[in-house]
Amino acid sequence: MRTAVLVSGGGTNLQALIDAKERGEMPHVGLSLVVSGTPGAYALARAARAGIPSVTAARRGYPDQAAYDRALVEILRARDIECVVLAGFLTILGEGFISAYRGRILNIHPSLIPAFCGKGMYGLKVHEAALARGVKLAGATVHLADETPDGGEILAQKAVEVLDGDTPETLQRRVMEQAEWVLLPRTLEQLCERWSQ
Ligand code: GRF
Numbered sequence: 001m002r003t004a005v006l007v008s009g010g011g012t013n014l015q016a017l018i019d020a021k022e023r024g025e026m027p028h029v030g031l032s033l034v035v036s037g038t039p040g041a042y043a044l045a046r047a048a049r050a051g052i053p054s055v056t057a058a059r060r061g062y063p064d065q066a067a068y069d070r071a072l073v074e075i076l077r078a079r080d081i082e083c084v085v086l087a088g089f090l091t092i093l094g095e096g097f098i099s100a101y102r103g104r105i106l107n108i109h110p111s112l113i114p115a116f117c118g119k120g121m122y123g124l125k126v127h128e129a130a131l132a133r134g135v136k137l138a139g140a141t142v143h144l145a146d147e148t149p150d151g152g153e154i155l156a157q158k159a160v161e162v163l164d165g166d167t168p169e170t171l172q173r174r175v176m177e178q179a180e181w182v183l184l185p186r187t188l189e190q191l192c193e194r195w196s197q
Pocket of ligand 1: 007008009010011012013014087088089108109110123180
């Protein structure tokens with residue numbers, strides 16, 4: 001399945017996909033394109049190192065949401081992309097994009113949805129909120145993206161223990177290592193296997 005990975009930042013989840021592919025763990029997934037919403041994102045360097053073509057498409061280069069959505073769909077369709085992974089992609093996607101790839105867009109979120117998700121809940125804010133609430137289990141969720149932020153069908157979740165003395169940074173790191181980087185490649189492979197039959 002020709003897959004595009006949409007990124008905005010460091011791209012550690014992209015790296016987890018690249019590593020899983022290189023280990024032979026995602027036979028049904030082709031990492032065909034990386035799209036960055038941020039010029040110069042470090043994820044672009046990871047793509048280049050892995051030999052994956054990349055494109056930068058920043059929202060501010062387009063007059064409105066509909067124009068941005070159309071441009072992204074064109075970029076993906078020109079490369080016959082069948083499946084989309086949002087891996088730390090921070091730009092809002094509109095109905096135009098979602099409907100073009102409906103049911104084929106996976107998002108990874110660093111909490112056990114429905115906890116600590118929705119508008120404004122991204123990056124370290126998620127882990128700050130979890131620690132402030134005093135939860136003992138954190139985790140990550142892979143779900144299908146729809147028009148609602150962090151809405152859409154839940155595909156897989158993995159829990160991670162919160163430890164005494166955790167800071168948002170240490171919790172974020174544990175959630176990434178123990179949940180996100182494991183769950184995303186595994187779930188993507190399972191779906192692509194199903195879709196390619
Ligand atoms: C991850 O925590 C991911 O769950 C969230 O944004 C972060 C992206 O990190 N959606 P990276 O760019 O993959 O390193």
